[in-house]
Amino acid sequence: MLSLTKVLLGFGLVFQTNAFVLQFRNPTTCCSLLGAEFQGDTEPKVFSNTPLHASEYESLSTYWTPAARLNATCIFTPTDAQDVSRAVRLFTRKNCQFAIRSGGHSYNPGWAGITNGVLVSLSKLNTISYDPETGHANVGAGNRWTDVYGALLQHNVTVLGGRNSDLGVGGYLTGGGISYYANDRGWATDNIFSVEIVLADGNIITANRNEHKELFRCIKGGSNNYGVITKFVLETVDASKPFNAFAIGYSAAANPEYLSQAYDYCTGGSDADPKSHIIFAASISKAAGFANGLLVSYSDVFDTANPAPVLSPFFDGTIPGMTAMGPLSANGTIKIATDLLSFVQAPGTRYAMGTFSVYADAALFQTMRDIWEEETTTQLKDRPGFMTEFAFQPIGWKWLAASAARGGNSFGITKPLVMVWVQPRWDLASDDDIMVAYTDRVRIRCEQAAQAVGKFAKFRHLNYGGRNQRNEIIPSFGAANVLRMQVNKVRYDPLNVFGRLVPGGFKIPGF
Ligand SMILES: Cc1cc2nc3c(=O)[nH]c(=O)nc-3n(C[C@H](O)[C@H](O)[C@H](O)COP(=O)(O)OP(=O)(O)OC[C@H]3O[C@@H](n4cnc5c(N)ncnc54)[C@H](O)[C@@H]3O)c2cc1C
CATH class of the missing domain: 3.40.462.20 (Vanillyl-alcohol Oxidase; Chain A, domain 3)
Structure with a gap:
């Protein structure tokens, strides 16, 4: 754990850095830059509300509650962690604001949506597999629980997920997650074995109880403050009983x-x-x-x-x-x-x-x-x-x-x-x-x-x-947890990309 002084110095760095970058890039320019970045890819990944992409844009703009809907300048649909990494590097370099959405079940407008910026929709990060050796499920962060449950039941196992199967995996797990198994197995987030996360500098790392363990703990309740989680490795539960x-x-x-x-x-x-x-x-x-x-x-x-x-x-x-x-x-x-x-x-x-x-x-x-x-x-x-x-x-x-x-x-x-x-x-x-x-x-x-x-x-x-x-x-998580979250925020996102450029969601105090 860093000393309090170092933490405060870290905050100083964040605040000074913020002072230099108050101007965000024009969101239309950001979308053009993103379009150019992914132009050579086999499938289109950047959709604006233009006649060419109107139907994709509309179907990607739906939220569980229309009270949470915002119309993004464009929507980006990465297909793997490398895509997310390239986009985050671009957003950081060009000072572009963005939002991160998994299932879009947040009740609050702007938490998983944005008006002047890019919506990163994770819906194509939808791989699901089961490893019988480890008993773990590998779940892309853009899945809905219905697909996860369906795939895993073929192996007679399940995971701690939504009581409503339409919820997205990403928001649910990073926010805590109450599942039907909670009284026996705790928060769903505590049944994560490891995560693959794209950090603000574009690096893709694995965090678990051994690697980046402090970050791993902070992610459990850390929502979108530390990076874009692209994959969860989850502990499973026996589902052979009814x-x-x-x-x-x-x-x-x-x-x-x-x-x-x-x-x-x-x-x-x-x-x-x-x-x-x-x-x-x-x-x-x-x-x-x-x-x-x-x-x-x-x-x-x-x-x-x-x-x-x-x-x-x-x-x-x-x-x-x-x-x-x-x-x-x-x-x-x-x-x-x-x-x-x-x-x-x-x-x-x-x-x-x-x-x-x-x-x-x-x-x-x-x-x-x-x-x-x-x-x-x-x-x-x-x-x-x-x-x-x-x-x-x-x-x-x-x-x-x-x-x-x-x-x-x-x-x-x-x-x-x-x-x-x-x-x-x-x-x-x-x-x-x-x-x-x-x-x-x-x-x-x-x-x-x-x-x-x-x-x-x-x-x-x-x-x-x-x-x-x-x-x-x-x-409300208490002073010690907030301090740990702040320390690791400085360590893993020193320029406060996920506070400054991702305005929506529940933020860590000071960021
Ligand atoms: C009908 C209904 C039933 C519900 N039932 C339950 C329940 O049984 N148990 C429970 O615990 N909750 C429940 N909830 C609340 C639900 O867990 C939250 O709304 C949760 O955010 C949904 O996850 P999502 O992926 O759909 O969220 P989204 O709206 O996509 O995202 C929510 C937040 O998480 C962030 N986020 C999403 N994915 C990532 C990622 N991969 N990396 C970083 N940040 C990310 C987003 O930026 C956003 O701020 C329910 C909600 C509804 C509407």
């Missing part, structure tokens, strides 16, 4: 028992049987009113009439007023469950997101939901397409231990907590600001309520961060 997932609904009348069971699961349930996994999600819409919901899974044989004891209260009538039980996968596979969820959470709708965490407290769960209900006014409910979700899920001891056993990450979580998120959905672009403001109000009032009873936990999950949480996510 996988089960269910979406269950209960009426509002179930509230007390629902919250009491949620509290029990958050304070021991997830540790008692780490094959289980639950998201507690309530929703409000004008059409359906208030509903309590669960997304529950079990990574083994499962019988709804005789479930694993820890899940029994959610199936056996202990919680009254079950209104629906939809199997996403009944003794099927992770691919079936996650594909079905991606169908339910289909792209094309406007969404916002906000997140924080608390320490489990039954009364606080109720207070937070009261705040959310109170802020969900009749006026909001009348907006076209409005629906809102308030969700939480625990991170227990076994999750934390599994992550620590794999070398740890940047998150700084030292004891169990409950992640909370609020997520509205709506139709009209003209309502974007109203919905983002609503999300922030619910989040901030809930945080204050948690602080008032001493139950506020500092951690915020990067993948669920909202657009107004840009300066809150990485600082």
Whole structure:
């Protein structure tokens, strides 16, 4: 670890360097330079919104939520790490701004998109292979989980990936990644064995627990701050047993028992049987009113009439007023469950997101939901397409231990907590600001309520961060982790290319 003085000297270098390069190159010029760089390649790799490339440009410009869409000056589709390296060298040399996108599921405009600059779309970094000798999967950073699950199931294995299979591999893994196996295996990011990453100087290196190990740790929660990750080597999980997932609904009348069971699961349930996994999600819409919901899974044989004891209260009538039980996968596979969820959470709708965490407290769960209900006014409910979700899920001891056993990450979580998120959905672009403001109000009032009873936990999950949480996510990892991230930022990106030239995303303080 560098001394603090050296770190500060490093910052000095960064700031001085920034002072000399405030003018970014005209983005149209950058696109022309990029076009010229890749002109000799067999397939076109640079697409502008011109009559010649209008259809490619349009299909490459889609994001899961249209609320996050920006129109880049041009879009670059590298096919391997060398392409990424050539482009990053050019961007650095010519001072061109760019964005990096894997699956484009970020909720926030500008995180994986850009208006005046080049969008680097990783969708063609889509190789997938399995090595039975090591038990590792090699996964290109532009894949979607559906393809990864499909390819690996042929070998009876799977990996820790999205609960919605349409998510991209790159953003999900660099932000943490909550998978259905989290209670048993920790964060998905901790199940990365190694990464191939293109650094700001264009060098392509491998980082893992032995090589560039400090960088490797920082990448786990480091999002797009250190480079473009082009490949992940992932630990796999045995998938010979069936996988089960269910979406269950209960009426509002179930509230007390629902919250009491949620509290029990958050304070021991997830540790008692780490094959289980639950998201507690309530929703409000004008059409359906208030509903309590669960997304529950079990990574083994499962019988709804005789479930694993820890899940029994959610199936056996202990919680009254079950209104629906939809199997996403009944003794099927992770691919079936996650594909079905991606169908339910289909792209094309406007969404916002906000997140924080608390320490489990039954009364606080109720207070937070009261705040959310109170802020969900009749006026909001009348907006076209409005629906809102308030969700939480625990991170227990076994999750934390599994992550620590794999070398740890940047998150700084030292004891169990409950992640909370609020997520509205709506139709009209003209309502974007109203919905983002609503999300922030619910989040901030809930945080204050948690602080008032001493139950506020500092951690915020990067993948669920909202657009107004840009300066809150990485600082929530704690001072020691932020310092480590800063030290390695100076070491691996001394000119702050991935802060200065990549403006979007959750950034490391000072960069
Ligand atoms: C419907 C839905 C369901 C979700 N479910 C889950 C869930 O179950 N668990 C969970 O943890 N999260 C979940 N999320 C959140 C999701 O993990 C994040 O939105 C994540 O960023 C998606 O990854 P992506 O590759 O599609 O992201 P993108 O939008 O492509 O990128 C997100 C950020 O990561 C950066 N980035 C992407 N790839 C790279 C790379 N290769 N190198 C460097 N930087 C990169 C981008 O620059 C950007 O800032 C969900 C989101 C949605 C919309």
